[in-house]
Amino acid sequence: MNIVVLVKSAVDEAELKADQSGHPVLKGAATKMSAFDMNGVEEAVKLKEKNGGTVIVLTLGGPEAKKAIKEAMAMGGTKAVHVLAEAADAPDSLGTAYCLAQAIKRIGAVDLVVSSEGASDTYQGEVGAMVAEFLDLPFIAYAKKVETDGVKVRCEQGLRGTVRVLEARLPAVVSVVSEANVPRYPTLLQVMVAGKKAIEDVPIASLKGPDYPDTGTVVVDVSVQSASRKRVIFDGTPEEAARKLAGALKQEGVL
Amino acid sequence: MTGAVLSYSESPDLAGEVAAAGQEVAKMLGAEAVSLELDEVSPGLLTANKVVLVKGELPLEAIADSAAAGILELVKARGFGALLIAETRFGTIVAAKVAARLRVGSLGKGKKLRVDEGRLVIERDVYGGRFTATVASRLPCVAVVQAGAYEAADASPGPAESVAVTVGEPKVAITQTKQGQQGEAGIKSALKIVSAGRGFARKEDLVIAQDLASALGASLGCSRPLSSDLGWMGEEAHIGLTGAYVHPQLYVAIGISGQLQHVAGIKDSKVIVAINKDAHAPIFQVADYGIVGDLYEVVPALTKALKQG
Numbered sequence: 001m002n003i004v005v006l007v008k009s010a011v012d013e014a015e016l017k018a019d020q021s022g023h024p025v026l027k028g029a030a031t032k033m034s035a036f037d038m039n040g041v042e043e044a045v046k047l048k049e050k051n052g053g054t055v056i057v058l059t060l061g062g063p064e065a066k067k068a069i070k071e072a073m074a075m076g077g078t079k080a081v082h083v084l085a086e087a088a089d090a091p092d093s094l095g096t097a098y099c100l101a102q103a104i105k106r107i108g109a110v111d112l113v114v115s116s117e118g119a120s121d122t123y124q125g126e127v128g129a130m131v132a133e134f135l136d137l138p139f140i141a142y143a144k145k146v147e148t149d150g151v152k153v154r155c156e157q158g159l160r161g162t163v164r165v166l167e168a169r170l171p172a173v174v175s176v177v178s179e180a181n182v183p184r185y186p187t188l189l190q191v192m193v194a195g196k197k198a199i200e201d202v203p204i205a206s207l208k209g210p211d212y213p214d215t216g217t218v219v220v221d222v223s224v225q226s227a228s229r230k231r232v233i234f235d236g237t238p239e240e241a242a243r244k245l246a247g248a249l250k251q252e253g254v255l
Numbered sequence: 256m257t258g259a260v261l262s263y264s265e266s267p268d269l270a271g272e273v274a275a276a277g278q279e280v281a282k283m284l285g286a287e288a289v290s291l292e293l294d295e296v297s298p299g300l301l302t303a304n305k306v307v308l309v310k311g312e313l314p315l316e317a318i319a320d321s322a323a324a325g326i327l328e329l330v331k332a333r334g335f336g337a338l339l340i341a342e343t344r345f346g347t348i349v350a351a352k353v354a355a356r357l358r359v360g361s362l363g364k365g366k367k368l369r370v371d372e373g374r375l376v377i378e379r380d381v382y383g384g385r386f387t388a389t390v391a392s393r394l395p396c397v398a399v400v401q402a403g404a405y406e407a408a409d410a411s412p413g414p415a416e417s418v419a420v421t422v423g424e425p426k427v428a429i430t431q432t433k434q435g436q437q438g439e440a441g442i443k444s445a446l447k448i449v450s451a452g453r454g455f456a457r458k459e460d461l462v463i464a465q466d467l468a469s470a471l472g473a474s475l476g477c478s479r480p481l482s483s484d485l486g487w488m489g490e491e492a493h494i495g496l497t498g499a500y501v502h503p504q505l506y507v508a509i510g511i512s513g514q515l516q517h518v519a520g521i522k523d524s525k526v527i528v529a530i531n532k533d534a535h536a537p538i539f540q541v542a543d544y545g546i547v548g549d550l551y552e553v554v555p556a557l558t559k560a561l562k563q564g
């Protein structure tokens with residue numbers, strides 16, 4: 001069974017600094033595999049271990065994305081395809097999905113594409129669904145359990161207060177939520193071996209056909225948010241503090 | 256003239272809000288605002304917009320595939336200027352599918368929609384909600400509207416125009432439906448929220464939070480680990496970047512550390528209260544009022560103090 005797992009390299013949001021004008025300092029910022037993609041990789045590797053086959057890590061990003069790719073390879077990826085796009089050429093979500101779908105078509109016989117519920121930097125959760133549309137494949141979103149017999153994929157999905165079991169014929173695209181699994185920690189040996197596995201670089205331009213969707217969607221600005229809160233701490237015994245808090249809430253008119 | 260601005264939500268709680276967003280955008284574009292409804296008109300739809308009811312040979316809202324297909328059939332026949340969908344997991348999938356099928360821009364999930372030089376502009380959270388990205392797209396395009404960003408009107412909709420579409424079998428089949436953990440209905444529009452985090456040692460202890468919620472007349476929410484990892488509460492109850500964006504008058508965070516991703520969902524609260532035993536928990540940095548202490552002592556004391564008035 002050939003499984004493609006979509007992995008995004010994301011800026012570590014906790015480490016990201018803003019410059020004096022409030023814009024993020026992205027140059028040289030620390031990056032890592034997007035948090036939920038670890039669940040995607042874990043699911044893909046688990047399915048491979050059960051059913052045999054390969055896990056192909058597919059990433060679109062700049063040169064810095066090699067780090068995330070290696071993290072995914074250390075978790076059990078068989079090989080990797082890196083669609084190279086410098087920041088200036090970074091496409092919007094639809095363009096990203098188009099390029100990933102083109103790359104998957106080139107890989108050839110793919111049975112299952114696994115993505116995660118969303119990236120830790122942008123959290124839009126669109127790309128998996130869009131890849132499925134470009135490939136004209138069934139899409140099961142927000143899966144918390146994934147099973148396959150090589151013919152069909154069966155997933156549990158929690159949505160709107162119900163848990164449903166959804167089923168689709170392979171090939172298919174599935175996005176998993178974080179509760180699907182607990183990502184493994186690779187051993188030092190796995191990390192070292194992964195560092196030597198081949199990564200195929202594919203320039204983004206080579207994937208763009210005449211049907212590339214140019215939607216004119218652009219990020220106009222990114223600025224830091226600021227919030228000012230009162231930050232009053234009430235002390236004393238729990239009863240005293242609670243009484244003071246109740247008084248403050250009454251005064252605020254929020255009771 | 257620009258095509259109609261369509262608004263849609265499968266959630267009765269959000270249908271009115273997204274209709275209001277559609278009306279605002281339509282006004283800016285000088286276009287018609289149309290509320291799209293699938294299968295049946297939602298009881299929550301309060302709007303002065305024109306209502307178009309789309310019906311398929313199968314229930315369209317049974318699955319995102321069919322909902323997207325129903326919307327696609329309608330827009331292919333009539334065109335559109337923009338499609339606004341209220342933010343839920345279901346809505347997110349429908350928006351992505353429609354954008355991909357039509358090959359139009361997808362602005363993602365955000366608020367403060369505006370029109371600039373003929374483009375639709377949205378503001379959305381990025382980098383864990385620490386930054387705001389302003390994103391613009393040519394028309395027509397698709398956008399997902401954050402809960403609480405618009406206020407539902409209080410009008411009763413006029414008669415709906417009914418449109419029949421044929422969508423075909425979805426590629427995904429539902430083989431089983433079980434009752435899951437119910438999330439708190441309507442948490443996205445709740446005026447008061449008591450929210451529980453991993454500071455609670457056992458599921459049974461949530462009764463302490465529930466008692467406070469009852470005393471306040473508040474809804475009960477939680478941090479992501481409580482719904483996702485522990486399964487103590489329904490998925491819809493989790494608040495933050497990946498869950499509900501809430502905007503209550505009062506938000507009480509109990510045993511929640513206040514990581515970026517949780518805080519992203521509560522920024523629009525009027526008053527934020529934090530109860531945590533760790534004085535250095537980041538939640539205190541974004542709270543108006545705080546008590547440093549053991550929730551097992553502080554929360555019952557607060558419930559009692561509130562009951563005494």
Ligand SMILES: Cc1cc2nc3c(=O)[nH]c(=O)nc-3n(C[C@H](O)[C@H](O)[C@H](O)COP(=O)(O)OP(=O)(O)OC[C@H]3O[C@@H](n4cnc5c(N)ncnc54)[C@H](O)[C@@H]3O)c2cc1C
Nearest residue numbers: 035452453454478479495496497510511512516517532550
């Ligand atoms: C991409 C991404 C998206 C995410 N999205 C979300 C999201 O939407 N929403 C969300 O909530 N999280 C989200 N998370 C997870 C988030 O980063 C945090 O892990 C999570 O919010 C922590 O939940 P918590 O505060 O309940 O638990 P913890 O961080 O474990 O905090 C527990 C707190 O309880 C306090 N405590 C313990 N015992 C007591 C006691 N007896 N009395 C008082 N206080 C006590 C502790 O001091 C601590 O501060 C996301 C993570 C990622 C990577």
